[in-house]
Amino acid sequence: MAIDESGERTGQYEPPVAALAERVAGAVITPEQPEYDEARTVWNGLVDRRPAAIVRCTGTADVVACVDFAREEHLPLSVRGGGHNVAGTAVCDDGIVVDLSELRGVHVDPNRRRVRVAGGATWADVDREAQQFGLAVPGGVVSDTGVAGLTLGGGFGHLRRTYGLSCDALRSVDLVTANGDALTASADEHEDLFWALRGGGGNFGVVTSFEFEAYPLGPDVAGCLVFHPAARATEAFQFLREYAADAPEEVSPLAFTATVPDEPEFPETARGEPVVGFFACYAGEDLETGLNVLAPLREFDTPVLDFSGIMPYTEFQRVLDEDYPDGRRYYWKSTYLTGLSDAAIDAIVAASETAPSPLSTVDVWQLGGAIADVDEGETAFGERDAPYMLGIEANWDDAEGDDANIAWARELYETMQEFSPGGLYVNFPGFGEEGEELVRAVYGDNYDRLQQVKARYDPDNLFRANQNITPAPSA
Numbered sequence: 001m002a003i004d005e006s007g008e009r010t011g012q013y014e015p016p017v018a019a020l021a022e023r024v025a026g027a028v029i030t031p032e033q034p035e036y037d038e039a040r041t042v043w044n045g046l047v048d049r050r051p052a053a054i055v056r057c058t059g060t061a062d063v064v065a066c067v068d069f070a071r072e073e074h075l076p077l078s079v080r081g082g083g084h085n086v087a088g089t090a091v092c093d094d095g096i097v098v099d100l101s102e103l104r105g106v107h108v109d110p111n112r113r114r115v116r117v118a119g120g121a122t123w124a125d126v127d128r129e130a131q132q133f134g135l136a137v138p139g140g141v142v143s144d145t146g147v148a149g150l151t152l153g154g155g156f157g158h159l160r161r162t163y164g165l166s167c168d169a170l171r172s173v174d175l176v177t178a179n180g181d182a183l184t185a186s187a188d189e190h191e192d193l194f195w196a197l198r199g200g201g202g203n204f205g206v207v208t209s210f211e212f213e214a215y216p217l218g219p220d221v222a223g224c225l226v227f228h229p230a231a232r233a234t235e236a237f238q239f240l241r242e243y244a245a246d247a248p249e250e251v252s253p254l255a256f257t258a259t260v261p262d263e264p265e266f267p268e269t270a271r272g273e274p275v276v277g278f279f280a281c282y283a284g285e286d287l288e289t290g291l292n293v294l295a296p297l298r299e300f301d302t303p304v305l306d307f308s309g310i311m312p313y314t315e316f317q318r319v320l321d322e323d324y325p326d327g328r329r330y331y332w333k334s335t336y337l338t339g340l341s342d343a344a345i346d347a348i349v350a351a352s353e354t355a356p357s358p359l360s361t362v363d364v365w366q367l368g369g370a371i372a373d374v375d376e377g378e379t380a381f382g383e384r385d386a387p388y389m390l391g392i393e394a395n396w397d398d399a400e401g402d403d404a405n406i407a408w409a410r411e412l413y414e415t416m417q418e419f420s421p422g423g424l425y426v427n428f429p430g431f432g433e434e435g436e437e438l439v440r441a442v443y444g445d446n447y448d449r450l451q452q453v454k455a456r457y458d459p460d461n462l463f464r465a466n467q468n469i470t471p472a473p474s475a
Helices: 017-021 036-040 060-073 123-133 147-152 191-197 230-246 287-299 342-352 399-419 436-457
Strands: 053-056 077-080 096-099 106-109 114-118 170-176 182-186 206-213 220-229 254-259 274-282 309-312 329-337 361-366 388-396
Touching: 017 053, 017 060, 036 053, 060 077, 060 096, 060 170, 060 182, 060 206, 106 123, 114 123, 123 147, 147 206, 170 191, 182 191, 191 436, 220 230, 220 287, 230 254, 230 274, 230 287, 230 342, 230 361, 254 342, 274 287, 287 309, 329 399, 342 361, 342 399, 388 399
Parallel strands: 053 096, 077 096
Antiparallel strands: 106 114, 114 206, 170 182, 170 206, 220 274, 220 309, 254 274, 254 361, 329 388, 361 388
16 A cells, blocks of 8 residues: 555555544444435436545534545545535545535625625525525526535626626635635635635635625516527527627526426427527616516517516526436536637537437526626636636436437537637536646636645645646745
């Protein structure tokens, strides 16, 4: 048995999990226990990893104990917040999982418009509490998503053009570093670390608590989810291009290709039909103005289905939840687009027609607005100027479809590089097959600075179960 270049043990080794159990208050789940398989399962059914132990942390002291144990025993370490990361980085083989899933508290200070969120919370937890006070934090578009993973990777959601990314709303974090220190990072404390945490992923520690600024919204919003005939897909993306040119920052639309699910809530005549859709909400104060702003998306053609209207913000945030169930197989890629040229649209539409699975979608997100108002070097999140992001979502249920669906997503990603300024969204990375090449593409000019921060707070790269930023070499 030895320690390899990455700092992990090689050869057979049985970690002294009993010793770890004596150091924590939370449950320690190991392979011989009946709940182990459920505990190691994450949202993405493609991910099948077998950790040595999963620790259901009850607080910061448990997190410190796990980090210290993994460091001392030279074991892999991963961190589970919501367990919703598409790349499955919440679990590792043969190591320790710091499971924060029982730490889901949310506290709202309405006078300061601040929201304190524990590391295992989901966006549904945040929305529920914040909306009691007419407030919202920029989150994602699926309420089951964990706050931690989305925020640390940037965080695109329905409020992105109005209030920016999830990481832009961060005001401080409490975290445990690789050497077991519990500290607070903000604009006034550990400023370099705070900069890195806003987009740099889980590379720098275990975040046990987030403090966000919240913004007035709700309780009702004007929402748009409308499906048009797939035969008009090319024209629909061209229409998004026209609509986006004058769209106010209160709306953050995306257009997507899809197939109507075979589910009871959809009309029987529409089930199984290919469609092109628009999805957005209006984040301004006046609901009637919002309906008018969204109306062109609904009136583009005679809708196949239209779920638009005035609804509670918490309900709008849950609209897609049932489309992304636990256990489905997911492989997502992304790339930024310099625009929506006719040639780019033709490539998107052609690819959508060849998707092996009817569950897959191709999504074009309008960016800009508050995202671009932040200087590119102000946070670790790298790409601020692109007008659009392309999301490639390969979604399927059967293992027999793994190769075909992954190949389809990768092929479209390569095709679209012709229309991209470079870069990709770290939360939609595939499985990070490209290694450091991918990570450099994510962070661009910020990568070297991130390596310096990594070298300061995690020089031995304990936190490497992620889209990994390697520490800068010592001088």
